[in-house]
Amino acid sequence: MAFPDGRKIAGLTKNQLNLLLQQSIRPVTNTPTLNGQGFKDGIIPYFPQDAVFTLHQLDSLNRADPNGILSGHLDTQRAGVFGVSLGGMVAAEACHLEPRLRACLVMEAPMPADVVQAGLQQPSMWILSDLDTWRLQHWSELDIDEHRTTMRAVFDSLPGDGYFMQVHKMFHLNLTDVPLLIYPPLGRMLGLFGPIDADRVHHIVNAYTLAFFDRHLKGRPAALLDGPAAQYPDVRFETRRP
Numbered sequence: 001m002a003f004p005d006g007r008k009i010a011g012l013t014k015n016q017l018n019l020l021l022q023q024s025i026r027p028v029t030n031t032p033t034l035n036g037q038g039f040k041d042g043i044i045p046y047f048p049q050d051a052v053f054t055l056h057q058l059d060s061l062n063r064a065d066p067n068g069i070l071s072g073h074l075d076t077q078r079a080g081v082f083g084v085s086l087g088g089m090v091a092a093e094a095c096h097l098e099p100r101l102r103a104c105l106v107m108e109a110p111m112p113a114d115v116v117q118a119g120l121q122q123p124s125m126w127i128l129s130d131l132d133t134w135r136l137q138h139w140s141e142l143d144i145d146e147h148r149t150t151m152r153a154v155f156d157s158l159p160g161d162g163y164f165m166q167v168h169k170m171f172h173l174n175l176t177d178v179p180l181l182i183y184p185p186l187g188r189m190l191g192l193f194g195p196i197d198a199d200r201v202h203h204i205v206n207a208y209t210l211a212f213f214d215r216h217l218k219g220r221p222a223a224l225l226d227g228p229a230a231q232y233p234d235v236r237f238e239t240r241r242p
Contacts, residue, residue, distance in 0.1 A: 105127070126151050
């Protein structure tokens with residue numbers, strides 16, 4: 001990457017990036033480096049700073065918008081965050097760092113080591129696939145164990161409301177917008193999408209996401225979060241209540 005002032009920053013190789021990410025999940029004593037600097041906690045703790053900075057800026061605008069447009073009109077006490085895969089790791093880290101984020105939704109992502117150790121205080125939800133479907137996608141047993149044990153550990157340690165839902169036969173990319181961009185039968189033929197209908201996954205994820213944030217940010221009733229739902233037999237749903 002080249003900047004207008006002439007500075008250049010070389011991109012990271014996949015191996016370099018993976019080492020920095022893994023250091024956040026399974027720290028090793030041989031700390032990976034970037035531009036000569038050691039990253040003892042890996043790279044994940046740096047990404048959520050954008051979310052924290054944005055929340056601070058919104059608070060400032062709510063107190064005194066220089067343009068007089070947003071002052072007093074922003075409810076930053078009802079802020080939450082969600083993310084898929086790497087974004088899910090960042091979402092969990094952001095909630096660990098910023099208690100003003102009042103709801104955390106993670107979609108199929110291993111949890112950073114500091115989040116596993118400290119836990120989360122906010123109501124939190126995890127959306128993921130099941131063990132057999134991970135193997136159907138040819139995930140390594142190490143990746144499977146990393147995802148299962150870290151997500152489960154944080155869920156089990158929650159002091160308040162928590163939700164752990166597994167969608168049978170849903171592939172990882174089904175949690176993204178990719179199925180909306182590629183013809184689903186082609187995506188399945190290429191091994192990108194799971195055996196479950198892509199539109200159904202989209203409907204399931206939307207329904208549970210809205211229910212989660214409606215309950216924990218807006219204080220609205222959300223019966224879908226009270227237990228297994230008859231209309232979604234392909235979802236294994238667990239709740240944790242204080």
